[in-house]
Amino acid sequence: MQAVSIDPCTLPPHCEALRAEVRAFLVETLRDFPANLRVRNWSGGSPEFSAKLGARGWIGMTWPKRYGGHERSTLERYVVLEELLACGAPVGSHWVAERQSALLLMRMSPELLAPRIVPGIARGEIFFCIGMSEPDSGSDLASVRTRAVRTDAGWVINGRKVWTSGAHRTHYMIALVRTGTQGEVRQAGLSQFLVDMKTPGLTVRPILSQLGEHDFNEVTFDDVLVPHENLIGVEGEGWSQVSGELAFERSGPERYLSSSQLLLEMIDAAPTDDHRHAVALGRIAASYATLRQMSLGVSGMLARGENPAVAASLVKDQGALVEQAMPDIAHDLYGGLAPPGSTLADVMSYTTRAVPSFSLRGGTREILRGIIAKGLGLR
Numbered sequence: 226m227q228a229v230s231i232d233p234c235t236l237p238p239h240c241e242a243l244r245a246e247v248r249a250f251l252v253e254t255l256r257d258f259p260a261n262l263r264v265r266n267w268s269g270g271s272p273e274f275s276a277k278l279g280a281r282g283w284i285g286m287t288w289p290k291r292y293g294g295h296e297r298s299t300l301e302r303y304v305v306l307e308e309l310l311a312c313g314a315p316v317g318s319h320w321v322a323e324r325q326s327a328l329l330l331m332r333m334s335p336e337l338l339a340p341r342i343v344p345g346i347a348r349g350e351i352f353f354c355i356g357m358s359e360p361d362s363g364s365d366l367a368s369v370r371t372r373a374v375r376t377d378a379g380w381v382i383n384g385r386k387v388w389t390s391g392a393h394r395t396h397y398m399i400a401l402v403r404t405g406t407q408g409e410v411r412q413a414g415l416s417q418f419l420v421d422m423k424t425p426g427l428t429v430r431p432i433l434s435q436l437g438e439h440d441f442n443e444v445t446f447d448d449v450l451v452p453h454e455n456l457i458g459v460e461g462e463g464w465s466q467v468s469g470e471l472a473f474e475r476s477g478p479e480r481y482l483s484s485s486q487l488l489l490e491m492i493d494a495a496p497t498d499d500h501r502h503a504v505a506l507g508r509i510a511a512s513y514a515t516l517r518q519m520s521l522g523v524s525g526m527l528a529r530g531e532n533p534a535v536a537a538s539l540v541k542d543q544g545a546l547v548e549q550a551m552p553d554i555a556h557d558l559y560g561g562l563a564p565p566g567s568t569l570a571d572v573m574s575y576t577t578r579a580v581p582s583f584s585l586r587g588g589t590r591e592i593l594r595g596i597i598a599k600g601l602g603l604r
């Protein structure tokens with residue numbers, strides 16, 4: 226069996242100075258932002274807040290200046306993300322665009338698409354959604370059936386995507402579609418396209434989540450014509466491009482900090498002299514400390530240009546376990562004690578209904594464990 230090691234990473238002093246700056250900004254900007262919205266964490270968005278972050282230079286921090294970035298370090302970016310997530314800031318509008326879409330465009334279309342689109346992402350004005358999953362292709366992404374056909378006028382796309390988070394409030398989708406045949410290699414013949422969400426023939430319909438909220442969508446493509454230059458990277462290389470993108474999707478601190486509001490509410494409500502509360506909350510804090518070291522280590526790997534796919538899968542898997550256990554701990558400690566309508570009761574209720582999705586989104590638990598097993602040389 227091979228080992229997966231995540232080297233510890235220490236934040237340099239200037240990162241801690243930046244942390245103080247971000248905290249002061251958040252206290253001021255989110256003064257009136259209530260706990261029942263903070264609990265949505267990176268699922269909740271506000272275009273106004275994204276624009277404010279962009280104006281502070283806190284979106285696209287590590288990107289080249291020619292794309293509107295700020296050429297700061299991965300660790301500085303980590304600190305900003307950590308502070309935003311820990312206080313439940315409404316970062317959802319720009320989250321996907323910053324975390325993965327811009328990186329893909331800069332890597333795969335550095336001269337054509339990136340200069341046109343990425344500066345708007347860095348300003349917090351352009352938002353993206355991910356068009357990967359389809360009705361019969363979630364974990365088994367290689368089987369996507371939405372198809373693009375090359376014509377003189379451009380690529381014509383037909384098919385259907387599901388679970389597309391935020392499609393109704395984003396400007397662009399990066400769609401993974403079939404442009405060739407599967408052949409012997411199942412992953413062959415896939416390509417990625419930049420799709421303007423206003424293109425004729427593209428229809429976005431809501432799918433309500435079990436929270437009763439509209440975040441997911443079904444997106445249908447009926448002869449959607451996209452320009453030739455919107456092919457991202459190389460035709461037929463979509464699979465390897467997507468694999469790189471998924472590593473970014475799985476590597477951030479959001480994979481263990483989605484439920485931090487519940488922990489904060491539990492700490493606020495805890496009696497100071499109760500051993501049971503101290504032990505339970507202490508255990509969560511210890512898990513957070515471990516996950517933070519692992520997540521920070523993944524950030525260090527990114528900073529050194531290493532591939533963090535296996536380590537990132539470990540953080541996401543373990544992060545989801547800790548977050549999914551939190552509502553049970555909350556009900557055990559406070560069930561029946563939090564008055565209906567109180568902030569604690571609201572945050573508990575939301576988190577209880579939200580956490581099952583944490584081991585589905587961004588790759589299910591079983592799929593991540595398959596990646597980890599492969600990384601350990603076990604399959």
Ligand SMILES: Cc1cc2nc3c(=O)[nH]c(=O)nc-3n(C[C@H](O)[C@H](O)[C@H](O)COP(=O)(O)OP(=O)(O)OC[C@H]3O[C@@H](n4cnc5c(N)ncnc54)[C@H](O)[C@@H]3O)c2cc1C
Binds near residue numbers: 582590
């Ligand atoms: C909150 C949320 C947001 C999402 N946002 C987006 C989005 O913006 N864009 C997008 O494209 N998708 C999105 N998704 C979809 C998500 O990526 C898929 O739900 C996920 O990949 C699983 O696919 P599926 O739902 O088709 O389930 P399936 O793939 O059908 O899996 C069903 C069950 O079978 C298990 N399973 C499947 N294959 C294997 C295997 N080989 N070995 C062992 N077990 C297996 C899975 O682990 C799972 O438990 C989102 C999902 C959620 C919950």
